[in-house]
Amino acid sequence: MNPVIAFPAAKPELKLAPHVAERPELSGAGNATERHHLDQDHEALRDREANLRDYEARLRAWQAQIESGLQTPAVAHYIAPVALGRVPSVAPFEGDAALQAGWEKLHRARELLEAEQAHVRDDRLNLKETAALLQRHEAALTAREASLAQREELLAAATAAHLAAGNVKPPSAMARLTSAPFAMAKSVFGSKSPLPEE
Numbered sequence: 001m002n003p004v005i006a007f008p009a010a011k012p013e014l015k016l017a018p019h020v021a022e023r024p025e026l027s028g029a030g031n032a033t034e035r036h037h038l039d040q041d042h043e044a045l046r047d048r049e050a051n052l053r054d055y056e057a058r059l060r061a062w063q064a065q066i067e068s069g070l071q072t073p074a075v076a077h078y079i080a081p082v083a084l085g086r087v088p089s090v091a092p093f094e095g096d097a098a099l100q101a102g103w104e105k106l107h108r109a110r111e112l113l114e115a116e117q118a119h120v121r122d123d124r125l126n127l128k129e130t131a132a133l134l135q136r137h138e139a140a141l142t143a144r145e146a147s148l149a150q151r152e153e154l155l156a157a158a159t160a161a162h163l164a165a166g167n168v169k170p171p172s173a174m175a176r177l178t179s180a181p182f183a184m185a186k187s188v189f190g191s192k193s194p195l196p197e198e
């Protein structure tokens with residue numbers, strides 16, 4: 001005879017961590033990633049809570065079935081741990097091929113789940129590395145843009161000083177447009193000896 005298990009009628013209270021707004025150390029603008037992680041943790045806790053409620057409902061239904069007098073087969077009382085890699089060869093499996101096939105499917109599904117979890121973990125690590133690489137590239141581009149802006153300011157100041165000193169007519173827009181690539185190349189590569197003329 002199976003012992004009768006009594007479950008409490010009230011649902012258990014889950015104590016979650018205080019919300020981000022209630023924690024002053026997380027309210028700063030620089031802690032957006034911590035808030036994102038906390039939101040993910042809260043979502044995971046909600047999923048676990050839903051799973052626990054489903055499990056509790058199944059246990060209550062099973063308890064009601066036991067109390068109503070419905071007898072389950074003796075084989076159903078054998079519960080193998082999920083951590084087993086293969087189906088154990090014990091007496092309950094010798095006569096029931098359907099049960100053995102069911103355990104085989106369960107263990108195969110567990111192996112597939114673990115493989116998918118490993119892939120998701122690897123994808124997350126790759127995304128983090130890619131994000132860090134993009135941030136480094138962005139910082140390098142920002143530095144280059146600042147350097148280019150500084151050079152343009154120096155060039156404009158030198159041109160203005162040259163024009164003020166010599167009262168020379170400023171070059172036309174077409175002359176500036178055609179000489180800009182050569183001036184940029186000269187500033188990047190430095191002044192080298194001119195190419196030999198043919």
